[in-house]
Amino acid sequence: MKRLNICIDIDGTMTDPYYFMPYFNKYFGKKLTQEECEHHRIDKLYGLSRDEIEIFYEKEGENMHRNAAILPKVKEALVELQENHNLYIVTARRKEIENTTIEWLHKHDIKDIELFSLGSYYKVDKAMELNCDVFLEDNPQNSMELANAGIKVLLMDTNYNKMISHKNIIRVENWNDILLHLRDMAN
Template sequence: MKKLNICIDIDGTVTDPYYFMPYFNKYFDKDLGPEDCHTCKLEDLYEVSLEEVIDFYLKEGYDMHLNAPVLEGVNEILWDLYETHNLYFVTARNKKMEKVTLDWMKANNMPPIKVHSLGSYYKVDKAKELKCDLFIEDNPENTKQLAQEGIKVLLIDTNYNKDLNLKNVIRVNSWYDIKNIIDKMSF
């Protein structure tokens, strides 16, 4: 059995892809649902400035991240993968959100996976540094960058990444799909 280095995004990958929407809707007085979410750029989705998104994040980010629901199967599968592979959370979350990320992991009984909070959506350099065999992601731009660098990506299917179809990218619908693919890759 081959031990893989697996990088895992958090938001929209381990968490429900649309968990942020009730918080943004309340803050920006909107009524958007997952069916409206066709972009990862929150300033475009909510028709506000990037500064307003940052202001929201500074005020509401901790509570939003702490209460983010975990996708079905994530806990059991991460614990199983943790026993046999090297797992790394590689997130665009700012370093200031690392404490809430660790608090969230503890509250949700996650394995003690090392967290790399980049504060940037560019993940290629960290993936290369970690000798990533496989990256689990939802963001179409991140996926494109990783795939173009030859890194295999499992792309969680969402409304905002439907149009992406690239070499090195396998679209998945659940963490059970992810587990099956990893099992096949490691044997």
């Protein structure tokens, strides 16, 4: 069995992909549904300026991330993967909220995985630095950049990433799918 270097995104990959919507809906007085969430960029989805999003994050961001719902089987899958592979959490979350991110990981009993809070959606350089064999991701732009750099991506299927495909991208429905694909990749 090959020992893989696996990079793992948090938001939309470990968390429910739509967990942010109730917070944005309430704050901005909207009623968008998951079915309407067809864009990964919140500014485009909600018709907001970058300044409006910055103000929202200053007021609500930490609370929103602290209370994000975790997807089923994440913890169990990570425990299994840690036995045979090198795991790295690589998130676009800002360094300023890293303590909140660590708190969320510990709340869900996810420990002993190195965390990289990039503060940027561009993840290719960090993936290359970590000799990433496969990246678990939901963001379509990140996925295409990683795939174009020659990195295999397991893409968590969402309403906002349906439009992309690439020879290095495999769509997955859940963490059971992720485990099956990673077992195949390691053999």
